[in-house]
Structure formats: structure tokens, C-alpha cells
Amino acid sequence: MTEADFTFLRLLLQQRSGLSLTADKQYLAESRLGILCRRRGIADITTLIARLRSAREPALENAVVDAMTTNETLFFRDRTPFDLFRDVILPERLAANAATRSLRIWCAAVSSGQEAYSLAMLIDEAAARLQGWKIDIVGTDISSEILEKARSGSYSQFEIQRGLPIQMLLKHFEQRGDKWQVSERLRRMVEFRRHNLLERNDHLGRFDVIFCRNVLIYFDVPTKVKALELLAPRLAPDGALLLGAAETVLGLATSFACDPEHRGLYRLPGPALRARPAASPPDGLARKERLAGWSA
Amino acid sequence: MKYCLVVDDSAVIRKVARRILEGLQFRIAEAEDGARAIDACKGEMPDAVLLDWNMPIMDGYEFLRTLRQMPGGKRPKVVFCTTENDIAHIARAMHAGADEYIMKPFDKEIVASKFHQVGLL
Numbered sequence: 437m438t439e440a441d442f443t444f445l446r447l448l449l450q451q452r453s454g455l456s457l458t459a460d461k462q463y464l465a466e467s468r469l470g471i472l473c474r475r476r477g478i479a480d481i482t483t484l485i486a487r488l489r490s491a492r493e494p495a496l497e498n499a500v501v502d503a504m505t506t507n508e509t510l511f512f513r514d515r516t517p518f519d520l521f522r523d524v525i526l527p528e529r530l531a532a533n534a535a536t537r538s539l540r541i542w543c544a545a546v547s548s549g550q551e552a553y554s555l556a557m558l559i560d561e562a563a564a565r566l567q568g569w570k571i572d573i574v575g576t577d578i579s580s581e582i583l584e585k586a587r588s589g590s591y592s593q594f595e596i597q598r599g600l601p602i603q604m605l606l607k608h609f610e611q612r613g614d615k616w617q618v619s620e621r622l623r624r625m626v627e628f629r630r631h632n633l634l635e636r637n638d639h640l641g642r643f644d645v646i647f648c649r650n651v652l653i654y655f656d657v658p659t660k661v662k663a664l665e666l667l668a669p670r671l672a673p674d675g676a677l678l679l680g681a682a683e684t685v686l687g688l689a690t691s692f693a694c695d696p697e698h699r700g701l702y703r704l705p706g707p708a709l710r711a712r713p714a715a716s717p718p719d720g721l722a723r724k725e726r727l728a729g730w731s732a
Numbered sequence: 733m734k735y736c737l738v739v740d741d742s743a744v745i746r747k748v749a750r751r752i753l754e755g756l757q758f759r760i761a762e763a764e765d766g767a768r769a770i771d772a773c774k775g776e777m778p779d780a781v782l783l784d785w786n787m788p789i790m791d792g793y794e795f796l797r798t799l800r801q802m803p804g805g806k807r808p809k810v811v812f813c814t815t816e817n818d819i820a821h822i823a824r825a826m827h828a829g830a831d832e833y834i835m836k837p838f839d840k841e842i843v844a845s846k847f848h849q850v851g852l853l
Binding site for chain 2: 593594597598599601602603605606611
């Protein structure tokens with residue numbers, strides 16, 4: 437790939453997805469776009485870039501964005517955010533939303549769906565405390581191709597062995613040939629929609645919890661700020677935002693503030709941060725579910 | 733240093749597993765079938781057992797059932813590591829007292845993830 441072609445690609449990705457591709461990612465671009473060319477019967481990357489330069493082909497541009505933005509994810513990736521969700525956020529929302537009995541969760545940049553299904557499994561473990569509640573898990577991603585995989589809930593043997601406890605596999609998956617598919621019950625709990633984090637998002641509604649993990653790291657600073665500013669109005673005033681382990685809002689935006697008690701958890705600034713509903717300590721049942729679900 | 737017994741009739745698999753587990757700071761002993769593994773447990777009860785299913789003399793399932801009857805035999809974390817990859821086998825293993833289950837082929841990430849889940853890491 438020539439330097440001029442790589443520069444063109446970086447600009448295209450920056451404009452279309454906010455992805456900031458650093459110079460050391462040229463090998464990645466070549467490998468991923470090489471696969472795309474073979475799939476689409478395009479002679480080589482030079483031809484691909486020439487086509488993108490000469491005419492506006494939104495479908496092809498989308499395919500390039502898809503190829504460059506999809507990343508491997510794991511079930512219960514990094515674990516801590518899921519512990520926080522189960523032990524801190526969920527009890528907090530049970531108290532805060534007792535009147536409406538509704539809970540809305542947004543997995544922003546959900547990729548192939550593991551994060552959304554991991555949350556669905558945790559919610560299923562807490563089913564006894566959530567009877568009569570309306571639960572929405574919305575997973576969005578910029579890539580339509582990866583969302584198709586997410587919707588199918590179908591994973592390889594390798595994928596289901598990374599992060600997923602075997603008891604959860606037995607409980608929530610069905611074996612189909614050499615694939616493992618998430619049960620229909622869990623698939624019904626999650627809705628997948630295509631969305632670019634840098635575009636307007638009011639149609640998605642308001643969420644109690646937003647997971648936006650391991651996507652800001654690919655953005656440059658102004659894009660990070662913009663993404664966070666777009667997330668803020670989508671979060672309930674006393675809701676919770678979770679970012680990836682290597683990500684923070686510090687020095688980026690005034691839209692969010694760090695939760696003083698829990699690392700990796702962010703809140704809207706202002707009175708909400710000081711006057712959150714007190715989370716009741718986990719009861720015996722919660723402890724039992726935790727033992728059954730996690731450390732079996 | 734935690735002690736892990738690697739039970740598999742394939743010397744190649746034992747070697748791969750040993751390398752991965754030594755990298756995770758385990759002391760390793762090897763056994764090539766269930767019967768030898770039981771002998772090893774009589775000598776010193778391990779913290780963890782990485783256990784193949786299909787082996788001559790005594791298979792992994794029989795080993796597990798025998799181990800769980802032995803004095804102190806409920807303590808080791810037993811992680812199956814086998815080509816048996818259907819739900820029936822997995823459910824049977826868990827019912828017999830296995831703690832986790834790895835379907836071959838495996839790599840370091842999978843072993844680390846499973847050992848982490850049962851609290852060995």
C-alpha cells in the first residue's frame with residue numbers, strides 16, 4: 437500500500453467512523469482490506485482505493501469501515517465491569533427504578549455481541565428480583581456485518597471458551613453442529629441496531645446504564661470528546677457509564693465525572709453524583725446466585 | 733507455588749499443557765492414565781488436575797469419581813481437557829464433580845481463563 441493510499445484510507449475512516457488509524461496500523465489495514473478485496477472480487481488494495489477515490493460508493497465505503505473497525509471481544513471481558521454491574525449498579529437500579537420497574541442498558545460498540553449476552557446472563561441470574569420488570573438491552577455497532585453475527589448469537593468453540601464459565605455455557609447455549617448458539621430466551625432480551633457513535637442518537641432513548649468499552653481508545657482526542665458529549669444526554673441523571681480498562685474521561689470532557697467509590701465507573705456531574713439512591717447490600721439470595729453463577 | 737497434575741495419555745499434550753501451566757507459575761507432575769494419577773494423588777494431593785477423558789486403564793471420568801471419594805479428594809480443582817465436546821459429556825463431567833471443562837484444541841488463553849474462573853489464578 438502506497439503512502440498516498442494509506443493517507444486516503446486514514447482520512448476516509450476518520451470521516452466515516454471517527455477511527456483514528458495510526459501509522460503503525462498499515463499492516464492491519466493491508467491484512468483486513470486484502471480479505472475484503474478477495475471476498476468482493478476486487479483485484480487488489482490499489483484497485484480498491486482507486487475506486488473509492490474516483491466515485492462515491494457508500495456500500496463499498498461501509499464495507500471498508502466494517503473491515504477496519506471490527507474487533508474480537510470476549511464473554512465477560514475484563515470481568516470487573518460485570519462484577520460492578522452485578523454488585524453495585526443492578527442493586528442501585530432496583531432501588532432507583534422500583535416505581536417504573538424498567539431497566540434500559542446500552543452496549544455501545546457491542547461488536548459480535550458477547551458483552552450484551554454476558555449482561556443478559558447476569559440479569560437472568562437475578563431474575564427472582566426482577567420479576568415484572570421490563571428489561572431492554574440495546575447493542576449497537578457501526579458494522580452491519582458484525583451485527584448479523586451478534587444477532588445470530590452463534591459462536592465457535594474457541595469463542596465460547598474465552599471468559600465464559602462452563603456452567604453458563606450449559607445453561608444458556610445450544611450446540612448446533614460445530615457452533616454454540618445463545619438460547620432464544622437470551623437472544624430475545626437483546627436488540628441489535630446499527631449506530632455510529634458520532635452521529636445523533638436521540639432515537640435510542642434514555643438508558644440507566646451505558647457500556648462503552650474499548651472503542652474510545654481508537655479515537656483521537658477531539659473525537660473522544662465528541663463521543664462522550666453525545667453519550668451524556670442518553671444517560672439517566674443518576675445512571676452509570678462504564679468504559680474500558682484503558683479508558684478514562686479524565687482530561688477529556690466535563691460531560692462525565694469519575695465515581696469516587698468505584699474505579700471504571702462514571703457518572704453525570706452535578707447533584708446526581710452526590711445524591712444517588714443508596715444501594716441495598718446484597719441479600720442472601722444474591723450471594724447464592726453469585727456463587728452459582730460465577731465461581732461454580 | 734500451586735501444584736497441578738496433568739493427566740493425559742498423549743506425551744505431546746502433556747508437554748504443551750506443562751509449558752502453559754509452568755508459565756502460569758504452577759509446579760507440574762504428569763500421569764499418563766487415571767490409575768497412575770490416583771497413585772500420584774495418594775502421594776501428594778494436588779491443587780489442580782488438568783484431566784483428559786479417554787485414556788487406557790482408567791479414564792478421566794472414572795478417575796474423577798474415585799478421586800472425589802478419597803480423603804482430601806474433594807479439594808483439588810478438576811478441569812477436564814478433552815476432545816469430547818458435546819453437552820452430554822460436559823453435563824456428565826460437571827455432575828461427577830468437575831470444576832471446569834476445556835474442549836480441545838486449547839491455547840494458553842483458554843487455560844488461563846478457565847483456571848482463573850475456578851479461583852486457581
